[in-house]
Amino acid sequence: MLMPTVRRFSDSGTRWTVDDPEALALRIRLNAVHMVAGQGSGYLGQALSAAEQVAAVFTVARPGTDRLVCSPGHYVIAPYAAAVALGLLDRSALAAYGANGSVVDAIGGERSPVVDLTCGSLGQGLSAATGYALADRMRGRDSRTFTLVSDGEMEEGQVWEAAMFAAHHRLSRLTVLVDANNSQVDGPVDSVTTIEPLAAKWASFGWWTADVDGHDPAAILTALDAARTQDARPAVIICRTSTTHGLDSLPPGTDGHFVTLSAETAARAVAELTRALEEIDA
Numbered sequence: 001m002l003m004p005t006v007r008r009f010s011d012s013g014t015r016w017t018v019d020d021p022e023a024l025a026l027r028i029r030l031n032a033v034h035m036v037a038g039q040g041s042g043y044l045g046q047a048l049s050a051a052e053q054v055a056a057v058f059t060v061a062r063p064g065t066d067r068l069v070c071s072p073g074h075y076v077i078a079p080y081a082a083a084v085a086l087g088l089l090d091r092s093a094l095a096a097y098g099a100n101g102s103v104v105d106a107i108g109g110e111r112s113p114v115v116d117l118t119c120g121s122l123g124q125g126l127s128a129a130t131g132y133a134l135a136d137r138m139r140g141r142d143s144r145t146f147t148l149v150s151d152g153e154m155e156e157g158q159v160w161e162a163a164m165f166a167a168h169h170r171l172s173r174l175t176v177l178v179d180a181n182n183s184q185v186d187g188p189v190d191s192v193t194t195i196e197p198l199a200a201k202w203a204s205f206g207w208w209t210a211d212v213d214g215h216d217p218a219a220i221l222t223a224l225d226a227a228r229t230q231d232a233r234p235a236v237i238i239c240r241t242s243t244t245h246g247l248d249s250l251p252p253g254t255d256g257h258f259v260t261l262s263a264e265t266a267a268r269a270v271a272e273l274t275r276a277l278e279e280i281d282a
Contacts, residue, residue, distance in 0.1 A: 009061070009068040009079075009116050010143070016063050016086040021217040023280050024055040024085060029246050030273040031081035035097035036259060037266035042098055042106055043074040045243030045256030047081055049181040049214070050148065053239050054078040056220040057146045057177070058086065060228075067132055069147040070118040071125020075179070076108035078148075083114045123156025125149060126176065130166045133174040133234075144228070147176045152184035154195040160205070166234045167206030174234040175227045176207075179214065181241040183257050202236045214239025215246070248272060 008014070018024055032047035057068060070076050080097065083089040089104075093113075098106035105111075108118030116132070119125045129147040136143045153159050166174055180198060182189045189195060199209040208230050210223040220239065227235030243256020249268035250259070261269075 007113055009114060010064060010066060012064050014064040014088070016058065016088060018055065018059040018086070020280065021052070021055040021059045021221065023277060024058065024082060025051040025217060026246070026273055026277050026280065027085035028054060028078055028081040030270065030277070031084050031094060032077050033247075033261070033266055033269045033273065034094040035077060035081065036261050037263070037270075038095050039098045039106070040262075041258065041260045043077050043257075044259040044261065045181075045183065045254075046072070046075045046179075047078045048245050048247060048256065049183075049241035049243045050075055050078045050179050050239075051081075051246065052215050052217045052220055053148065053177045053179060053241075054082050056217055056224060058082050059217075059221060060224050061144065061146060065142075066144040066146065067116040067129075068114075069125050069129040069132070069145060070108060070115045071129075071148060071153060072122055072150045073108040073118045073120055074106070075148055075150065076105070076112055076115060076118050079114045080104055088114060122150070123153045123158045125153075126159050126162040126166070129174060129176075130162050130169075130171060133166070133171040134169055136173060137171070142173075144173050144175060147174070149176055149178050150184070151178055151180040151182065151189050151195060151198070152192075154178070154198065155189075155193045163202065163205045163207065170232045171234045172230045172232055175224065176234070176236040177220075178236060178238050179241055180238050181214075181243050181256070183243045185257055198238050199236075202238075206233060208233045208235045209238065210235075211238040212240070214241035246273075
């Protein structure tokens with residue numbers, strides 16, 4: 001069984017640095033391709049849509065102090081991929097992703113490395129994150145809690161209960177990033193339940209809000225910096241994304257929720273992302 005080098009984002013002694021969030025987002029995509037290629041299928045689309053969000057969080061978070069909660073368990077592929085790129089997980093984690101007996105689960109659980117918490121049933125992560133944020137305040141800890149939430153989770157009533165609780169308690173050290181990729185297992189989110197206008201709904205619950213291009217690292221970082229200055233409200237950043245962004249080599253019509261990746265397609269994807277990284281490094 002693969003044992004992770006680092007168990008949790010906020011563990012004392014955890015260290016990493018991010019020099020270029022755009023390059024880190026590309027490495028997240030590249031590592032995720034390797035992870036899914038090993039199984040032939042997996043949650044590649046979630047890494048493609050959330051890569052810039054995860055890269056931005058790793059850029060601004062204080063290692064060993066701040067927390068990362070990944071509410072949708074299948075999104076944990078993106079923090080795994082970032083951790084490999086930053087040396088927090090050994091590269092053997094790429095091949096172990098989703099394998100029987102591996103702690104690098106395809107759908108995260110209580111033993112998943114890197115993140116402080118990931119949830120099984122959708123919609124639970126924000127409740128846990130509010131608990132972290134409130135506990136930190138009570139203990140006098142100056143920690144930020146970053147929480148990844150999917151737009152499909154906005155259909156869950158528990159999310160809005162937690163949103164009310166966080167606003168009532170003015171948990172200003174809590175920041176949510178909503179991956180608004182309009183994708184869930186049953187199809188486009190807007191064909192299942194109307195959840196828009198997202199920013200206006202969060203604002204009506206008492207949150208500071210931003211609505212940004214989720215594939216623009218600079219826009220996400222600007223929003224995260226503005227969220228940091230809030231002293232009386234939690235913050236939510238609505239990140240507009242696509243589950244196929246950054247990979248032109250994917251076949252047309254690819255279902256981004258759960259991607260089947262042939263060896264040929266994986267090879268093209270690796271070549272495409274490697275070229276993009278070489279251009280940045282040039």
